[in-house]
Amino acid sequence: MAAGGTFKLEPLEQFALHPVLGPIGRAVNFTQANLTMAVAALLVLALLVYGTRARATIPGRWQSLAEMLYQFIHGMTIDQIGAEGRVFFPFVFTLFMFVLMGNLIGLIPFMFTYTSHIAITGALALFIITMVTAVGLRQHGLHFFSYFAPPGAPAVLMPLIVLIEIISYLSRPVSLSMRLFANMMAGHMILVVFASFAVVLGSLGLVGLVGAVVPFAVNIPLIGFELLVACLQAYVFAILTCIYLHDAVHLH
Amino acid sequence: MSGNSSGPRPSFEPGPPSEAGPSFEQRLRTARERQGLDTPAGAQAKAGASGWGGGVQAGVELVSAELVAGAMGWGLDHLLHTLPLFLVIFVLLGGAAGVLNAFRRFAPANKPGR
The missing domain is CATH 1.20.5 (Single alpha-helices involved in coiled-coils or other helix-helix interfaces)
Structure with a gap:
């Protein structure tokens, strides 16, 4: 189609994993996903350590950012779970920052989006649901299983309702991981598709160059939209974790 | 005065x-x-943020419940060698669970949706 026949439109190529760090990375299969996760963790740490170092009454930019993120998640955790939620704040905050940093790093060109892999979001979601179940069992003992039998339901319907509740409970990690992974992957695919259009059209000569402006112009608001999605999905991930923790702490 | x-x-x-x-x-x-x-106040606010997002999220709830139920049914069939039976039952239950999940997340605010 295009004059430059070497260019291929491959929107999925960006999600392929490659070993990094040379032979050492190859030996232990240390991919760019692992590297990005390590970088994200260090960036989060650096932001919070550097941001809170000054401890000024009137915060500077970084302190402001660190404090806003802290207060935002702190407020959300207590709003959603209640006063008991204070215990879970470090967990929710870590989760939120990790997901947020992963989503944002992925928007930088040539960087990898680790939240676009279901292996990673799935692992996070499995960890969350295991922890939620453990919290529920620890707080309520075997009474936790009354969660699956809502009060006031007719006894005849109980087997059906219990089964539906169990499925509903088990589908939480699936929907939690799928939502984040699908959002990130779809967004990055759309970006690549439009960027590829621009490149392919641009190689068609003058007419193509004029036409290439359109997909290029589409990509600019798309980047802004992806920025919104990156923050929103991190928030959704954190707030759903809070809602699940609330259910485990309060049972219904 | x-x-x-x-x-x-x-x-x-x-x-x-x-x-x-x-x-x-x-x-x-x-x-x-x-x-x-x-009611999950956060979910309510999120749903209000954009109708498109809310629709996609409800869809994700439906699909994931169906997936989990299908896997459970298929697994039970595999163990008990009754292939279509539990799969059929659990796919139906999965649909119900999916609707339940979606409703719980986007329940009307004035109704205490458990």
């Missing part, structure tokens, strides 16, 4: 803010808290 009006005014003005102000705020907060506990 000025002495008359200045008499009741100080007693009238600071009264309500110190008395009704905090208690009303408190009552409002507890009411909101209760409301927030009854």
